[in-house]
Amino acid sequence: MSDGGPALYVYGVVRAPDAPQLDSLGVGDRGARLSDVVHGGVAAIVSEVDEGPLAAARDLRAHWRVLEDVAKRTTVVPVRFGTVMAGREELVQEFLAPQADSLAALLGELDGRVQLSIKAFYDEERLLGEVVSGSPAVAQLREKVKGMPEAAGYYERIRLGELVSGEVERCRERDTAAVLARLEPLAVAAKNEDPGTADTAVNATFLVEEERVAEFSKAVGQLTEELGERLRMRYLGPMPPYSFADADMAAGSGSWA
């Protein structure tokens, strides 16, 4: 099945003429040298990888840094962490050749655009205070549970937690909608990501034209002023377009699972 050559770890895909010379080191315990495999108009950024298992944080860090490095120089389609092809031939035959057109189209879509991320977090105490004062049902049940011995109030406490959880979810939806309403019009595309942690209010990623980043940042600044008292905002980027490296970005592209 393999052509006998070493397996290749794949970081991302760029246009063939733009494939950069990279000094950063790839995955593996010694940090492999990076190279590229060209086919048609596209090139995959790769490094040779042993059979041995990848190591959690070290290789994730390497993956991250390589893509940051590539994205500084040219447009890149990031490939999912942990992708390894059996060899050079497989990489070309199974991936680059069949996908060359859609990869080129996707690169076109991503040209001159960067990913920015907005995360906002609640102060838990404050949020719960808001929930209690904003929901008579929660306030009522809270009073009731308070007066009960722990064992007797078991189901009431579960019910209370469930109510609170629902209210928190509503807060999250409301805050996310507010942020998206303001920022989505300034972006090419926006995605609402999984909240991740319980105190996350908003977790959204945006694909933004480089020329519009200043305008976008101004809107983020305004939002931060307005919401800053309730939410701790984090504005991250620019980063390679991880969240937008998929088939729906490029119209009419072939499908990949």
Next chain:
Amino acid sequence: MAVDTQGQSNYLARPQPSGLAEVIDIILDKGLVIDIYVRVSLVGIELLTIDARIVIASVDTYLRFAEAVNRLDLEAKSSSKGLPEMVDDMTSGAAKSKTKGALEGVKEKLTGGDDDDDHDDEDVKQKQKQPRSRSKSSSSGSRSRSRKDDDE
């Protein structure tokens, strides 16, 4: 004298280069997926990503503690007027090396070690190049930020 520099700087929001911990879900879960039938399926990749989440998250937790401790330091500093600055430097230096040590312990244990020393130096240099024209409180902010970057 409370000058509202906070509001001003917020208004001119700038995206911050992030530490790995802040974008770990993006790095782990996003990116182009190559068909499972044509790529090599790595043994233990699922476990690996769980590991990575835990390791990076615990590093993040340490950094939060480090920042919190750093803030305490500063409060102590402002209330203990007249102490020679050298003492502060020594204190923060010690705190820093302690944090570093803990972090490296985690890295060594779970990832096999010094993967990013030269990169860290770059980060630090970049930080130092930034103009240090702002007030005392803002320079403390950038100090805690650069410490955070130290390990991400």
